[in-house]
Amino acid sequence: MERIKAIIIKEWREVFKNRFVFFTVSFLPLMITALPLVILFFTGRSEDFAGVTTADLPPQFSSLCSGLDGAECMLYFIVTQFILLFMMVPVIIPMTIASYSIVGEKTTRTLEPLLATPVSTLEILVGKGLAGVIPAVVATWVGYLLYAAGAHIIVSNPHVVNKLFDPLWMTAIFVVGPLLSLMGVSIAVMISSRVNDPRVAEQISGIFVLPVVGIFLGQTTGLILVNQEFILWMAGVLVVLDSILFYFAVQIFQRETILSRWK
Amino acid sequence: MINKESVIHTRNLSRSFGEILAVDRLSLAISRGEVFGLLGPNGAGKTTTVRLLAALLQPSSGEASIAGYQVGIDDQEIRRKIGLLPEAPGLYDGLTAEQNLAFYGAMYGVEEISQQIKRYLELLGLWNRRHEPVGTFSKGMRQKLAIARALLHEPEVLFLDEPTSSLDPQAARLVREFISDLKGKGRTIILCTHNLEEADRLCDRVAVLNGHLLALDSPIELRRRIFGRKVVFHLSATKTEFEPILLEFDFVNHVEQIENKIVVAVDDPDTHNPVLIRALVEAGAEIRFVGELRRRLEDVYLELMQASEGIINGTN
Ligand SMILES: Nc1ncnc2c1ncn2[C@@H]1O[C@H](COP(=O)(O)OP(=O)(O)OP(=O)(O)O)[C@@H](O)[C@H]1O
Ligand SMILES: [Mg+2]
Numbered sequence: 001m002e003r004i005k006a007i008i009i010k011e012w013r014e015v016f017k018n019r020f021v022f023f024t025v026s027f028l029p030l031m032i033t034a035l036p037l038v039i040l041f042f043t044g045r046s047e048d049f050a051g052v053t054t055a056d057l058p059p060q061f062s063s064l065c066s067g068l069d070g071a072e073c074m075l076y077f078i079v080t081q082f083i084l085l086f087m088m089v090p091v092i093i094p095m096t097i098a099s100y101s102i103v104g105e106k107t108t109r110t111l112e113p114l115l116a117t118p119v120s121t122l123e124i125l126v127g128k129g130l131a132g133v134i135p136a137v138v139a140t141w142v143g144y145l146l147y148a149a150g151a152h153i154i155v156s157n158p159h160v161v162n163k164l165f166d167p168l169w170m171t172a173i174f175v176v177g178p179l180l181s182l183m184g185v186s187i188a189v190m191i192s193s194r195v196n197d198p199r200v201a202e203q204i205s206g207i208f209v210l211p212v213v214g215i216f217l218g219q220t221t222g223l224i225l226v227n228q229e230f231i232l233w234m235a236g237v238l239v240v241l242d243s244i245l246f247y248f249a250v251q252i253f254q255r256e257t258i259l260s261r262w263k
Numbered sequence: 264m265i266n267k268e269s270v271i272h273t274r275n276l277s278r279s280f281g282e283i284l285a286v287d288r289l290s291l292a293i294s295r296g297e298v299f300g301l302l303g304p305n306g307a308g309k310t311t312t313v314r315l316l317a318a319l320l321q322p323s324s325g326e327a328s329i330a331g332y333q334v335g336i337d338d339q340e341i342r343r344k345i346g347l348l349p350e351a352p353g354l355y356d357g358l359t360a361e362q363n364l365a366f367y368g369a370m371y372g373v374e375e376i377s378q379q380i381k382r383y384l385e386l387l388g389l390w391n392r393r394h395e396p397v398g399t400f401s402k403g404m405r406q407k408l409a410i411a412r413a414l415l416h417e418p419e420v421l422f423l424d425e426p427t428s429s430l431d432p433q434a435a436r437l438v439r440e441f442i443s444d445l446k447g448k449g450r451t452i453i454l455c456t457h458n459l460e461e462a463d464r465l466c467d468r469v470a471v472l473n474g475h476l477l478a479l480d481s482p483i484e485l486r487r488r489i490f491g492r493k494v495v496f497h498l499s500a501t502k503t504e505f506e507p508i509l510l511e512f513d514f515v516n517h518v519e520q521i522e523n524k525i526v527v528a529v530d531d532p533d534t535h536n537p538v539l540i541r542a543l544v545e546a547g548a549e550i551r552f553v554g555e556l557r558r559r560l561e562d563v564y565l566e567l568m569q570a571s572e573g574i575i576n577g578t579n
Binding site: 005120 | 314317318319320321339342343345347349351353354355356357358362365366367369370371372409412413
C-alpha cells in the first residue's frame with residue numbers, strides 16, 4: 001500500500017506539470033459541464049414546452065417519465081441527454097494521465113531504475129491506474145453536481161432536476177463512470193507499453209472513446225433508450241471488459257518486454 | 264580484505280536480442296567486497312550483463328545467481344539486495360532531489376528513510392539543494408543523486424553502469440573518490456566503464472568483454488600476462504652496449520637499449536633485479552635510476568581488442 005500511495009503522489013507531481021495533461025484534466029470536464037448548460041439555457045426553459053402532452057412523445061419515454069407531465073418529460077429528455085457526454089470525462093482523463101505517465105517514463109528512461117526495485121508490476125500498474133482514475137472520477141462527480149446545480153437554475157423545475165438524482169443516473173455516474181475510467185486506464189497501459197510517443201498512445205487510446213460517443217448519438221437520435229436496464233447492462237459488460245483488459249494490461253506490461261523493446 | 268565467498272555467480276550466461284548475441288556464455292564468480300570492472304567496446308554486452316544480473320532481463324540460456332538467489336526465479340529477492348545506477352540516471356525532473364529519494368525509499372521499503380536521505384545527500388554534497396527540482400540540476404549533480412538513490416537501501420551489491428561518463432574531470436573525480444570510499448565496506452561493486460584508468464584505480468579485478476569473455480584478472484596480472492614485467496635502468500651517458508651481457512641470463516626474456524636507457528623483460532623483478540644490477544655495475548655501468556616500466560591498462564585493453572579482432576578476421 002505504501003508503494004502504491006507513493007506512486008500515486010509521484011505521478012500527480014510529475015504528470016500535472018505537463019501543460020497538455022493539465023489542460024485535458026481541467027478543461028475537458030469544464031467544457032463538458034458548460035456546453036450542455038449553454039444549450040439548455042437556449043432550449044430548455046420550462047415555458048417553451050408548455051403545450052406538450054404525454055401523447056406527443058415517443059411511447060418508450062413514458063416509462064421513464066413516471067410522475068412527470070408531458071412538458072416536464074420533454075425537459076427531462078433534454079436535461080438527461082448530456083449525461084452520457086459526461087461519460088467521456090472518466091474515459092479520457094485517465095487515458096491521458098496513464099499515457100503520459102507510462103510513455104513519459106520510457107522516454108525519460110526513468111523506468112529502468114524503477115523496475116530494478118522490488119516493486120511489483122501489479123503495484124506499478126495499480127498506482128499509475130489510480131493516479132488516472134481518481135482525478136477522473138472526482139472530475140466526473142464534481143462536473144455532474146455543477147451540471148445539476150446549473151440545470152436547476154436554468155430549468156427551475158424541481159420535478160425535472162430531481163430526476164437527475166434517480167437511481168438510474170446515480171448508477172451511471174457512480175458505477176459506470178469509475179468502470180469506464182478503469183477501461184480507459186487499461187487500454188492506455190496496453191498501448192503505452194508498445195509505443196514511444198505519449199501523443200500517439202493517447203490518440204490510439206482515444207479511438208476507444210468512440211463507443212461512448214456512439215451511445216450518446218444513439219440516445220440523441222432515439223435509437224437507444226437509456227433506461228435503468230440499459231445502464232445496468234452497461235455496468236455488467238464493463239465489469240467483464242475491465243477484468244479482461246486489466247488482466248492483459250498486466251500481462252503486456254512486463255519488465256522484460258518493456259526494457260527489451262524500448263529502443 | 265576480500266572475503267573469498269562469492270556473491271555473484273554466472274554459468275554460461277547468455278542473452279540474445281533476435282540475431283544479436285549480446286552476452287555469450289559468460290562464466291564469472293565475484294567475491295563479496297570485490298570491486299569488479301566490466302570493460303569492453305560499445306556493444307560488448309556490459310549493460311546487458313548488468314541488466315541480467317539485476318534481474319531486469321531474463322537470460323536466453325545459462326544461469327546467474329546473486330547472494331544465492333537465482334536470476335529468473337528469485338527476482339524479487341535479488342531486487343531487494345541490489346542497487347543500480349543505470350546508464351541514464353533516470354530521475355524524475357519534476358520532483359525535488361528529496362522527493363526523488365523519498366519515492367525510491369518507499370519502493371525499497373526503507374525504514375528511517377529521512378535519515379538515509381540526509382546521510383547520502385550530505386555525503387554527496389547535495390543536501391543544500393534538496394528542495395530544488397531535479398530538472399534544474401547539472402549532469403554531475405544528477406549522477407550523484409542517482410548514486411545516492413542506488414545506495415538508499417544499503418544494497419549488498421551495487422551496479423554502476425558508467426558512473427563517470429559525461430562528467431567533467433572534477434565531477435568524475437569526486438564520483439570516483441566516492442566509489443573508492445565505498446570500497447572495503449563489504450559491499451560488492453560491479454563497475455562498467457570505458458575509463459581504463461578508473462578501472463585500474465578502483466577495480467580489484469576486471470573482465471574484458473566483447474560479447475564473450477576475453478580476459479579476466481586483476482589489472483596488474485593482466486598487464487603482466489600481456490606484456491610481461493619490464494624493468495628500466497637509467498644509466499649515466501655511456502657508449503657501451505650492455506645487451507649481450509644481460510642476455511646471458513636465462514631469466515631475461517628481452518633487452519632493448521636506447522642510448523643510456525635499458526629496458527629488460529624479466530619474470531620476477533624482485534629476485535632478478537639485484538643480479539642484473541650487479542652485472543651491469545661490474546660491466547662498468549653507472550646506474551642512476553631503476554624503475555618498472557608500467558604499461559597502462561589501456562595498452563592491455565587495446566592489445567586484447569586487437570588480438571580478438573585478429574582471431575575474428577583470421578577465421579573469415
Ligand atoms: N533492448 C535491446 N534490444 C535489442 N538489442 C539490444 C538491446 N539491448 C542491447 N542490445 C544489443 O546488444 C548488444 C550489447 O549491448 P549493450 O548495451 O549491453 O552493450 P554495452 O557494452 O553496454 O555498450 P556501451 O559501451 O555502448 O554501453 C548491442 O549489439 C546492442 O545493440
Ligand atoms: Mg552500456
